[in-house]
C-alpha cells in the first residue's frame with residue numbers, strides 16, 4: 001500500500017499539503033487562491049475534483065484563502081473545529097451545509113480509510129491544531145504555526161513515518177533583521193512560530209533514524225533560507241548522533257511551488 005504526499009506550497013504566502021491513500025485524497029489547508037491551487041494540482045498531475053476533504057489548521061489567511069472557492073466549486077467537505085469555523089466563515093463565505101464538518105480537538109475522525117487526530121498547538125489563532133493521519137500501519141504528523149511543542153505533543157507524534165514540521169526562522173536573522181520589535185516578539189513568543197533550533201530539538205527527541213521522511217516547512221522569506229534551515233537541522237541532528245544522510249530523509253518544502261510527490265510504501 002502506497003501513500004503519496006506532496007507539499008503544494010508552504011510558507012506565509014500560502015499553505016496546502018496533499019495526502020493520498022488507496023481510497024482517500026485530502027489536503028491540509030488551502031491558503032492560496034483557488035486558481036493558484038488548481039494550477040499547483042496540474043503541475044504535479046493531480047486531480048482536484050477527487051478531493052475527499054480539506055482539513056483546516058487555523059484561520060490565518062495563508063491557510064484558508066482558497067477554502068471557500070474550492071469547496072463551492074468542487075463540492076468538497078471542510079473540516080475545522082467550532083471556534084475556527086466561527087472565525088473563518090465570514091472570510092471564506094458560504095459553504096454548502098453538507099460540506100461543513102465540525103471536528104473536536106483530540107477526538108479522532110475518519111475520512112474513508114484515513115483516521116485523523118487533531119490536537120492543540122500554540123499559536124495566536126482562535127483554536128489552532130496540528131494533525132496526525134493514520135492509514136493502515138502508516139502515521140503522518142503535521143505541525144506548523146506553533147510557538148512551541150511540548151512533551152505531550154512529542155509523545156503524540158513519535159513513531160511517525162512522515163514529519164511535516166515548521167522550521168520558520170533563524171533566531172539571529174530574526175533578531176537582527178528589519179521586522180518591528182512587536183512582530184519579532186510575536187514570532188519568538190510561545191504563540192508564534194518554531195525556529196530552526198526548535199525544530200532540531202523536537203526532531204532529536206522524536207526521530208528513531210528508521211528512514212523517516214522529514215519535511216521542513218513554513219520557512220520565513222525574510223528570516224530564514226532553505227540552506228540555513230537545512231544546515232541547522234542537519235548539523236544539530238548529527239551532533240545528537242543521528243546518521244542524517246543514511247537514516248533520515250531530510251527534505252525541504254517550497255514557498256513558491258510544490259515539493260514533488262513523495263511516496264511511502
Ligand SMILES: [Zn+2]
Pocket residue numbers: 011012015060062063145218
Ligand atoms: Zn501560517
Ligand SMILES: [Zn+2]
Pocket residue numbers: 058060123125145
Ligand atoms: Zn498562522
